[in-house]
Amino acid sequence: MPMKLLRGTTALVCLSVAAPVAAQDDPGFLGTLVLTAGKRDLSFGTALARTVVDEEEIQDRQASTVAQLIDSVPGVTLVNGTTPQGSGINIRGFGANTTYGSDQKIAVQIDGASVGSEELYRIGTQLFTDPMLYREVEVLRGTIGSFAYGSGIVGGVVRLETKDASDFTGGTPGVGGSQTFEYSSNGDGWVTSTNLAWMPADGAEFLLNYTLRDQGDLEDGDGETIGNSAFRTPSGLAKARFTFGETGAHSLTFSHSRTVADDKDVPYDQFATDGGTFGNVDRLTDTAQTVLEYRYDPASDLVDLRANLSYADQRIDYDYVEGSSPLEGTPTFPFLVGTVNAEQRYETTKLTLSNRARFTAGAVSHDLLAGLELQRRDRADNTEAGAPGGTNDRVALFVVDEMSIGQVTVTPALRYEHSRIETAEPLVDPATGIRYADDYEDDALMGGLALAYDFGNGLSVFGSAAYTEGLPIIDDLGTSATARRRIDLTEKARTLELGAEYSGTDLFAAGDSLTLRGTLYKTTLWDITSYTVAGSTGTDLDRVETHGLELEASYGFAGGVYLDLAGHVGEGTEYNPGGSDAVWRNSPADRAQLTLGRKWGDAVDLSWEVVHTADKRDALGDDLPESTVHNLRATWRPDRGWLDGSELRVGLENAFDADYVGHLSSPSRKAPGRTFKVSLTRTF
Template identity: 25%
Template sequence: MPRIKTILMAGTALASVLVLTPSPAAAQSTTKPKAEEQQEAETSTAKADRETLLDTITISATMINEAVFDSLSATSYVGDKDLERIQANTPADIFKTTPGVGASMNGDDPATAINIRGLQQYGRVVVTLDGARQDYWRVGHGSGSFYIEPDLLKAVTVIRGPVSNAYGSGGIGGLVAFETKDAGDFLNADEQYAISEKIAYESNGEGFTTSTTAAIRPHQAFDIIGNVNWRDRDAYEDGHGDEVRWTGEEVTSGYGKATFRPAQGHEIKLGAIIQRYEDYVTGSSGSTSATLSRYDADTINNTYTAKYTYFDPDDRLLDYAFTAYHNKTKAEQTQVWPTSSIGNFRYYDVRTTGISGHNSSRFDWMGLAHTLTYGGDYYYLEGESSASHFGQGEAQAYGGFLQWMGHYSSWLELIAAIRYDGYHLDGETKGTTTTPPEDESLDGDQVSPRFTVGVTPFTGFQLFGGYSEGYRAPGLQDVFRGSGAHDTADGYIPNFGLKPEVAKSWEGGVNLKYDGILTESDILRGKFTGFYTKVYDYIETDFTITPRMTDNIGTARLQGVEAELIYDLGWGFINLTGALIDAELIDTDNPKYKGQPLENAPLDKFSATVGFRAFEDQLIFGGQYLAVGEVKRTQRSSGTNPGQVDGPAQYSDAFELVNLFANWIVSENLKIDLAVENLFDVAYTDPQSAWSYTSDVEQGKGRTFKIGVTTRFGG
């Protein structure tokens, strides 16, 4: 951890030097020959292309689309070029360098749980796919919360903290929004149709991926895109060359999306995404136990969306979007070990149906440019399972918000917002041999404010700070769970007295946007953020009491700093990211919990990605360095010691990885992607995963060679 802090300080110093160095372009004024003027024009065009990539417009905490480095919040963006470079097999691969974000994932389970600043699972982080909430959960060591195939995606936006609560109930940790490609992202401007085929191979966990994409645009008012992916992997090896058991899987996925433009400014999108996963899951990932439960799992995730938007730059009163969606995730699991339990069957079925909408109105008054944004959302969630440890029932959540933004000249930006949230849960009490279960319900509501100020004292340098609150209702799993692993003699019981979690957060930061610092064509973009958050009535299973239950065990405190810096010279670039975060329990009546770290708290980490461009930007190649600090975990419990939450600490060692990449556009019809992950074959276990500490092998993937070949034809 000291090394990571030193590296972060060095990165910050580099940013300061770049910001304070005067621009050569500003210090010189000479008459240039026409040849130089032509060269400058070409350089200017290339620079404009790079600026477009760095300043891509995406969703923001205000629900008004803007560039990441213009937003007054801790926002990160992973675009299509980044996804191509990463060549991700899992969602966890996407977030390795995103500050403040961890992806909890085990090799034997393709489900993923996102952790932002120490908060994850059961709705603390809102995860959407084309605007549809992904709310799946199950119970077990390393249980995930959603399924998404990276090959389906064009971009991912992350908004950290409760400032993102305009996007729906529960997001006290933040928002992760996944987007799939539109036909317009795939087709060139002069094309009516195109088809591509990608074949990829990787050496570790030897396997193949195929991805077929096709799109047509018979008229400017209509287009459609479709994609089918197939991925098959064997079990991979760790850095020592040992096989990591149960890590193979087969995945079939695809999507279709049709876009209609019935009139100027109006757009309708209809989409369907289908994903199927066939793999093995274990009851305690990585354990060497001879009686370890293992299941042959078949999981299907279906997402259906309909979105209607209207935008006309001349219409200052109407700028709206409405979305309706349905997501269904069903996992069927058949036990294959131990022999005494072969054939046992269980299933998990989670369905979410929802709608959301908002509109923005703009006007000028008293020297300010005003924007009012207002809207609401509702979703209905059903959870059902044959397993008693699953908190089945029905949940309804609804909310509305009103937000005002004011701009004065080019140096002052003000935001004030208020959101109302409400919820209603329906489930059953725990039955006994003499008492049948009875219906039970729970509800509540809350009003949450937000205030933010942004000041730009001089061009390219913006300071921002503010306060925000978020509200997260107890989940069905929290309230209605009736059993679980390592049951005590008295088992688990539901808790109908659970209070919602309330997050209160202070956040401040700096946005940097500079061009022409050391050369006439270089570009600098940066975002530095500090935060201090308290989550009151934090919910977690209380292991100190019997029978066990989920309870409000105290206040969680999250604090830290995050940084992103991109410097692009045209012929090359460097991207630095880092985070130092502390997340622990305070203000708790139970001394055994006070000062304990949150489960799966995010990692202190630093990354440096260096890339080079050649052959008129047709070839991009480089390397990436990733350093992850030591993580301390607290021994929560054991089957024989149900009250042990202050037992011996568990440590995950720090580790450092080096990756290489190359993306080569050979011609307009052929592209080759190459990568080497974990170049030095480091043996490690990512502490964001929930692999058992009793495992006899490391769980991180050893050295892996990847190659992908994509052919494309259009006309």
């Protein structure tokens, strides 16, 4: 699709169409989901830029990683590809970058547990898990919907929800489950995923999942092997839920998920395709999340209480493979070996208490969410590997009040957060012998305001302004001049959004439906502590400014033909202290994704997806040519005889074998070439 066609959609920013259904009970700016005729549900009736990838689409896309799954969301970029350890998530130009898998400006949660936020050199986002464990992935873009989840969030929030036993038993006592087998031609990849669900009685349910994913080295569109693209990851999920009380007002949910990879003789640098200067390592990656949530939801609009206790634990152990680095035997090698011979561990314990109350005061209806968050992040000391140790204790209070006055909705949000960092080892400057303080404290008050107006004819407009601060993190500990400056500074960001949506049916033909939503955004980041001037190791940027347009649309006929559109156009600028500027190195590309499909009830779904990307750059900042990728997908659900309960899915990704490098990826890491995928699922 020509990019001038995508830019022409700016004129449509004030349109969106849909048919609302039940409101969500998740915290944040609470909107209403829209069931569209296409593959994806869109949000309607909210100022929040929110996209939900449900279980149906998770299965439909047959993705190898969660990052690979959500790069179809407007403004989201998958950085450095197709492996769990190497791929990173960038939203609106923030998140994963060409050096670290995280810049603290996006938050990732699994059942409420905070994961994937460590700044590890040349390692991906650490969202190290398997898509088969999840029933839903929610992407919140920008700052305005982030105040219930953290501070310093500029790009957005990724929230993953694991599967439930009731998904397989229908919510009634009994036994259920599913078995999925999947094969991928490129790299001879295969997956087996087993779900076993049991509800012994009303109010008790149990689920076990085991998934094993194996992939060999992929080939690009030119038929060349993509180095460092093979992996093998066993994953598991155990989940239990108990509902009790006379009216079932009490519930207690436990979930534990884990993914492990034991890789031998692989490059340390996960962004590259070979060992390079760092050489190869034996790497064990072990990530686990454990969550216990209590909910009290009586027959009262004033009480919907949740207590979520989570623990996230990640270990990455490296052992250098002798002889694999060209620097071995040189004076530089002793400094390098500390990086590639390391044992790293990151533990995050968090308790979130929140209550949602709905009430009316005069002419104003309130939907009020208030909460308290206590968090401790504990990191083992590994200074030689660029990961200083210590603890970070945080206390936060947040409140979000969605107030409706007739056709107007006003939603103020506030978050106060206090942080205390304590070093694991004394901070002593080796050159001067000066010992610095062992603990540092800081706090911040941040918030935003969202406005929406519903014209009552399917058209609504919205806008928001949000301000956030990123408090210093454990990675800012150190004795260098850069570390000393950053530890006493909070990074600040402001985001403005403006958009509209329109809903309607029977527009061009009887029984048709259309959903169209557009959002303009502008973000300014200053007092920067996470990005240095290009070519510098100690001078931070003065500020970063980004802006763009996001568009999501779905149109469907009563007969089953549908069309989905997702697009993003934007750019960014980074400003140096001296007054010079350059293109923002992490800006998302201009991208349009168009899907044309046809459904025959629930039995058959055929679709053709075209993804065109322009204004691309690689990890070194060099321009890349535009790319167009075609993907074909088919789903068949027979409902007769012994085949009832089966699903057959077939996909052909990059059907024309396009040879290209993904936006912000390393020049040597090309995208996979033509890939045939087939999966068979049997539910019981």
